[in-house]
């Protein structure tokens with residue numbers, strides 16, 4: 398059996414209520430240590446989810462899409478903001494990178510309470526029986542761990558550089574063009590790690606990213622796999638990276654260096670092509686810019702392409718995430734050979750790192766980012782967090798430079814944990 402519903406709506410109908418509220422302050426303050434909470438926030442917009450009325454554990458994104466589409470038809474929604482994309486009951490999820498070879502399951506949950514902000518509008522949504530329309534009190538203050546030790550993860554840095562060198566050899570044999578290889582680090586604390594504290598620091602330093610907290614996954618990702626809003630589809634493809642050190646480098650010179658790098662441009666083209674091809678069957682019209690722009694973040698610069706399209710009617714954001722994952726930005730090209738290469742040489746279980754993380758509403762609108770620049774802390778080891786970072790390997794990759802790139806990609810999480 399591939400699916401497990403922890404609690405369900407049963408066969409009856411479920412009510413949900415959405416009311417407009419005045420500015421509740423920073424949304425992440427409403428997360429509490431006492432109950433499961435989720436967050437998906439960017440530049441102060443997005444939502445936090447409190448509690449859980451249903452939870453679906455699965456392996457595949459398509460299965461989750463079918464489950465949610467059915468559940469969505471059972472919800473009667475009373476809303477003061479009817480018809481607004483993303484405002485109302487929704488499901489929040491995090492999916493495994495390679496479900497066929499992972500010990501980790503994918504999860505979709507329906508929060509009991511949602512507090513959100515979009516386009517300057519604030520709202521409160523309550524789902525299920527215990528509805529009351531007052532804003533919950535903010536949660537207790539997040540606790541920062543006092544002592545944290547950082548150790549290497551599944552492989553050491555030297556071992557990883559060796560894996561990259563092997564991968565370059567495989568690519569030079571000719572069948573595979575690009576493979577994204579990742580490594581992990583493990584941070585251990587002297588007590589349970591409060592992921593709300595990590596989230597808060599990421600929000601502070603990386604407001605331009607999608608900051609997420611979903612079922613033990615926390616991070617600040619700059620990459621949007623897909624957004625569907627009112628029939629419009631958007632995807633932000635990133636691939637091609639240069640690290641920046643704000644104190645010592647001239648960011649404009651670095652941006653020019655990245656924009657001219659043939660290695661990075663090739664890496665980027667593979668990623669754009671994989672997303673454009675996967676979106677095409679679901680879109681009536683699509684715009685794929687010819688050349689990438691440079692996306693500046695505090696720790697790295699990326700080559701970036703924003704693909705937009707007009708979605709066919711009734712295609713949900715989750716369905717598109719299923720079609721797009723794994724893109725060449727986090728897997729490689731051709732997809733199946735890259736996936737097999739990762740499984741054969743990377744030597745670790747990515748779990749839900751580099752899988753889609755995000756939300757979908759009852760109309761199928763939603764946002765699914767790629768779970769990057771983050772980590773996982775689970776109930777079996779709450780005093781530790783596993784951090785992940787990867788880099789796209791092509792024929793002319795240098796192991797030392799790729800190692801450096803992963804170091805730069807760990808920075809947001811290391812800073813958030815006070816380990817930089």
Ligand SMILES: C=C(O[C@@H]1C=C(C(=O)O)C=C[C@H]1O)C(=O)O
Pocket residue numbers: 577579620635636637638699726727769770785786787788789790806
């Ligand atoms: C794999 C990661 O990032 C991906 C790989 C990139 C690259 O190789 O240049 C850039 C952005 C992401 O698509 C990561 O952050 O762990």
